[in-house]
Amino acid sequence: MANVSVAAEWLLLYNRYYRKPELYPMRWKHIDLSRNKVACAAFGGPIAVIRDDSKIVQLYAESALRKLRIFNSAGVLIAETVWKHPGGRLIGMSWTDDQTLICLVQDGTVFRYNIHAELLEPNISMGKECFEQNVVDCVFWGNGLVCITEANQLFCVSDFKNPQPYKLSDPGLEDSPLCVAVIEPQYVMSGNVEVLMGVSEGGLMVVEEDSVQRVEQVGGEVLGPLQKMAVSGDGKWLAAFTHDGQLLVMPTDFSEIKFSCNCESALPPEQMAWCGMDSIVLYWDDMVLMVGPIGEPVRYLYDEPVVLIPECDGVRILSNSSMEFLQRVPDSTVSIFKIGSTSAAALLYDALDHFDRRSAKADENLRLIRSSLPEAVEACIDAAGHEFDEKRQRTLLRAASYGQAFCSHFQRDRIQEMCKTLRVLNAVRNPDVGMPLSIKQYKSLTSSVLVGRLINAHQHLLALRISEYLGMNQEVVIMHWACSKITASLAIPDVALLEMLLDKLQLCKGISYAAVAAHADKNGRRKLAALLIEHEPRPSKQVPLLLSIGEEDTALMKATESGDTDLVYLVLFHIWQKRPALEFFENFLG
Known part of the structure; x- marks a missing residue:
């Protein structure tokens, strides 16, 4: 009987079954997705929500202050902050691969936040032209952004780790593009981003840094105006919704139309996303439609707004009340x-x-x-x-x-391996952690990146337990915990905080006390830094840090004890530069 109840939840799309289990009932209260801008990170990442200032909404009992709120995937609030940025309307926001929230406003300024809603410095400007002309639209991918100005000029940051905005070729458009999508640089021969723009006269423009190409025909068929586009996760396929309600799928070299499907609605969908590599999901205000290469599309009806979140093996569907995962069985x-x-x-x-x-x-x-x-x-x-x-x-x-x-x-260890993997997955899927990773997502994310994400979310204990369980290096977790503890414990006296830190730091052999001491010094806890350095066993790490916090005499003593002449010279030269010559000779040669 169990078999019947499991399969009863599936729907057949031609010859493939799909299922849509609920991952979480959302724990948030009074969040209406239709009145907010929402950015959801892939791999079960966080959700950023802010009131959409392009919509006139009744504020009910809400404060007039706009707040940027960050939730986990189960709707548990992680952090919030008041949005107080000038520069005009928020055009778009998205999460990068390392879970930094990128927010682009009308004058071309990019504000960056971490998962704790803390503003990261410096802000990035997309340039003078964006500031003068106003940004009207943007498209994000993994670590990059393309924005479009009122004058239909395109500007790009291809990697936020090294944010250098540059201008793409002028597409020469009079009217605004109907829709925009990007092929990520990693999937383009030249290594630069390719921007696809649907234009009102039909077909599309392919814009790169130094070229513009017009695509009017694909496989001998003339392309009408395209209303919505989505590029597949591997950059090889483009799904496009036409002005007359056709869904077309073609390779990104535009050599042929692989298949087309009549969606029985000329109204373009609000959202469109690939469901893994098997099907395409379209969303109108009351319906999610899943289209495969063959067979009748599958319909799911919704009486509340939803957000589609594409994943490598499916699509997560977020509504006001639940988080679901649509995937091929x-x-x-x-x-x-x-x-x-x-x-x-x-x-x-x-x-x-x-x-x-x-x-x-x-x-x-x-x-x-x-x-x-x-x-x-x-x-x-x-x-x-x-x-x-x-x-x-x-x-x-x-x-x-x-x-x-x-x-x-x-192989006897296959079951053991799977038990290990599932224990980790079940731990991070807990609603309080709220990372609903599938096994495929976990494997492509890797356990070390998962531990890194848990650390950044300040889930240190879970990160430590997973590292221990999987036989990984725990030093990274303990170091991050120690630095976070120092930053957050300004009211705790140095001696009491030192005891807390040593209790955990001693768990890890060979850990760098000097690095934690340097962090304490940076946070204005010089005494704590000096106490921590005492526990650093390597003079090569200990001595330079003692010098940087002004403990010259201790540094000289430690350098002498180590018997390392280079360290002794380092201290002497440091003191020689800092003190008048007479005092130096009196102290050391008198």
Whole structure:
């Protein structure tokens, strides 16, 4: 019966099943997505929400102060701050790959915030022309941004780690583009961003830094005006919605139209996104439509506004009340739970049920699949990895373990590995942490990046436990915790704070006390810095820092004790430069 209830939630798009489990009921209160600008980070990242000043809205009981709020994916508030930036209307905002929130305003100024809603300095200007002409639209990708001015000029920052704005070629447009999309630099031969613009006279313009190309025909067919575009995650395909309600999919070299579909609405969708690489999801104000290369589209009806968040293996759908994940059902899951399935994996899953009920049919099932038992065990392990429901994960892993007992040629550590992975995933999916990663997202993100994200979100204990569990270096976590503790504990006396810090720093052999001391010094805690340096075992790290905080005598003593002549010279030259010559000779040679 379990098989029926699992598969009953699926919908068929031609010959592929899709499912849309709810990841979280949203914990926020009184958030209406239709009245706000919203930016959602990929890989289960944070959600930024701010009142949309381009819409006239009744403020109800809200304060007139605009607030930028940052939530996790379950709607738990992480941080908020008052938005007090001049420079005109907020044109757009988005999260970069390292979870920095980029906010672009009308005069071309870019404000950057971290996940704790703290403004990062310096602000970035997109240049004089943007300031004079006003920015009207923008498109973001991983670490970059392209903005369009009222005069239809394009300006680009291709990497916010090194923010150097530059101008792209003049597309020579009189009217504003109907829609804009970008092909990321990593997928372009030249290594520069390609901007695609749908224009009112039909077809599209491909704009680069030093060229403009007009595409009027694709595979012999004339392109009408395009109303909405979305580029696939690997940069190879473009989905475009035409003025007469057709959805076209073509390669980004525009050599042919791969398929077209009539969406029965000439009204362009509000949002459009790729669902992995298998289908395209379009959203109008009450309906989500999923279109595949063949077969009838699938409809989902909504009575509240939604935001589509494309992921590498599906689309997350955020509404006022829930976070869902629309994805293709993995083949292993289909083979086990498809209604009427007689695959080896389905029979193994069934055998466990009979075994639990002490029925002899368990043995009968195992005899039937003896030759393909390893494949059945593998399918149960794989399906467990794709599940968000912990109870179902457990049952699938028990089925795999049950089958493995009768299987002599199976890698014993596969189940162990999957248990480890799922423990990590279940821990970060907890609503208080709110990172609903799928196993595919986790593998492409990597565990070290996940730990880095947990550290930045100040989930230090969880980050430490995961690092320990996966046998990773814990030094990064403890160092970050120590520095954060110093910044946040201004009221705690130095000696008390030192005890707290040493308690944790001693967990990690070879940790750099000097780096933590340097951070304390930077935060104006010179005494704490001096106390921490005492615990640094490496004179080469200890001595320069003692000099920088003005402890010359201690530095000279430590340098002498180390027997390192270079360090002794370093201290002497430092004192020689700082003190008058007479005093220097009196002290050291008198």
